[in-house]
Amino acid sequence: MSEIKIVSRPEVKALAISSNVSMWKMPTTMKNNFLNLAACLKANNADICEPPFARYSAIEWQSLLSESKLVMFFKSFTKKWLFQTGFPVQSALSPTNANMEMITLPAGKYVTALHKGSYMKVGDTYKKMVLWANAQNIALAPESIEVYTSDPRITAKESLETQLFIPLA
Template identity: 25%
Template sequence: MPVDQIPIGTFSRITHLSQKALRLYDERGLLVPAARDICTGYRYYTFAQVERGIRIRHLLWLGFGLSEVEAILEARERGDAGTIREHFARRLAETEREIGRLHAIAEVLRTQDPLNGGFRMSITEPVIKDIPATRALSRRERGVYQEAIPRMIGEICAYVYPADGRQPAAKVTGPIMFICHDEEYRETDADIEVALPIAGSVNLDGTAIGVVTLPAGRFASVLHTGPYPGVGKAYERLFAYMNEHRLVPAGPSRELYLNDPAEVPEDELLTEVQFPVEDLPLSP
């Protein structure tokens, strides 16, 4: 065996990549052995391939999938730093979202109330409200709830309340809200709208914010007090009420955020959940 040929077992120990993984990378063309024994099919690598193997392991440790690893290594071979920065920026955003989720889980586990599924909260009895049509500033896009909602809220608030101390850009007439336009929960590519009720004229030049009229309707409503991850219990209470009163959803749900998480403890966060409803049709 030539000196520069490294058996797959030794190459596995050097790079900390399992032989099973190395065979997969060979099949994908991601890390192809320099030589293969004609009789046994045994794979051999070169010392020059060690760097690529270690780079693959490092990218996998950072959380990239194999397709992303392939794209990053191809971009590196082309000297395309821009593409690599884009991949790293996306992975950083995903990691920060996961850190936030884990912090929230840790806080719940630290202060859990076992009788309420781990959340300290209260929920009011549901009521029916007739809500008029409402003019509002709006941002709507597709994305991930945990990332898009706080960012879009920040964009609207930054427009309305300029950081340089100028007068507010609009007269606010109600709490900011999240409107869910999907009929099912989506981990990604969710249809998300954030809206802030206003009155009077606004100048939206140079912004991605629009003005919409939220439709009037008859809404079932419940008020949740407690951390945002526990709001699911409010939906549970609301749907039980709707079932009891023979009501069915008639449009997108709304979550109204009645106070600021930067100003009050999590246990005091107020979220009103609203669902437009109509009576269940009578059976023939």
């Protein structure tokens, strides 16, 4: 994990698909969403110019610190996560699927860190980020953005890099 810090992010326009699934269905859902989004970009003659992302909503950051590993394991089967998968775009596109929509990731200040390794361990980096924010008396918004800077099709799990962003409340 890299240094935890606060950064300013500009507004980002994106083509996205919203989903609401359990953690165990996320890999397949995200893969299908990214493939559908890439096909839409191609159909619109738009290049993929920035890495894909996922934006998670309704996150209870303090529960991440207080829940036992057993409770967290149980929730991985039962809790549904509301998230959007998407690609940043230069201009508005015509969605090729009813599930797609143009969205805006808001400009603002974010706590950020680079997670290195398996997606299954990203929670460890989030926990460190929340502890850091608490120590700095920084309130966090109940969402996050993960920017996937490595391609999991060609990168070993232990070498994957994911830039994590949590907006300030």
